[in-house]
Amino acid sequence: MGLTVTNLACARGGFPLLERVSFSLNAGQALVLRGPNGCGKTTLLRTVAGLQPALAGQVDCPPDSIAYAAHADGLKTTLSVAENLSFWAAVYGTQGIDAALEQMNLRALAPRAAQNLSAGQKRRLGLARLMVTGRPIWVLDEPTVSLDTASVALFGEVVRAHLSGGGMALMATHIDLGLPEAGILDLTTFRAVLPPPGSGHFDEAFL
Structure with a gap:
């Protein structure tokens, strides 16, 4: 069983960013998130990884199947x-x-x-x-930060080996990891439609 995301909506600091996001990953597949800074890539990854609640929608995957790597090295x-x-x-x-x-x-x-x-x-x-x-599902937020060209190539090989072994990868990156088979999901098409100011539907302090 892989990862299935259905009509997911998520927010940052009470500010709705994305809605109706749907995709699926099966064994051996990778998906790269694209979009401008601030569009919600990190927020989506954190929501999929279970680190923050979704506003709506569903994330389905086997228990304890996700490994998350963000900007901190842990x-x-x-x-x-x-x-x-x-x-x-x-x-x-x-x-x-x-x-x-x-x-x-x-x-x-x-x-x-x-x-x-x-x-x-x-x-x-x-x-x-x-x-x-x-864990079979790797959720990666800009994994190549601070890496030189040789180390990016090393990590690309690691991801390819992970996929070849039946693993999956969901990542936000602007670096080519040499995964021509990876799908691309442009998050700009899922930007949330914001309520008008003063409606009380979100915390305007974050605008």
Whole structure:
């Protein structure tokens, strides 16, 4: 079973952004969200991941099937690279971190404390965390921030391997990850129709 989103409406800070968003992802599929800054890409991803409630509509997927990666890397700064991955593997009940270290080019950095990594190295470690969750649906918000060209290519390979293994990916990114088969969803077509000012239907402090 994959991910199905039906007539989803979502808001940020009481301000309606999107409505009637519908799409589905099955094993091996990726979908890239597009649209200008502020159109609701992050809000949609957070809603799909269950981090905030929807205004309307439904998100259907198996329980505990989504791994979410946002702008924060989610690292324990005093732990080493290997300890960070081992921690998350234990949290998710999975085994082994070797593949994540190898595929995200972290093997040589395994004993180094996360606080001593560069921004790009921290980002690679944060993304490697996805690989030890064991979860089939990756929800990614601008995953390549702080990555150089070589690291973007590495992550593209990781996503392709995830899809080849039956995984799924929903992402907001303006970077080409080398996924020609990925679908594109333009969120500008789902912008919410706003009520007139003074109607009391949303918090005008966020306008």
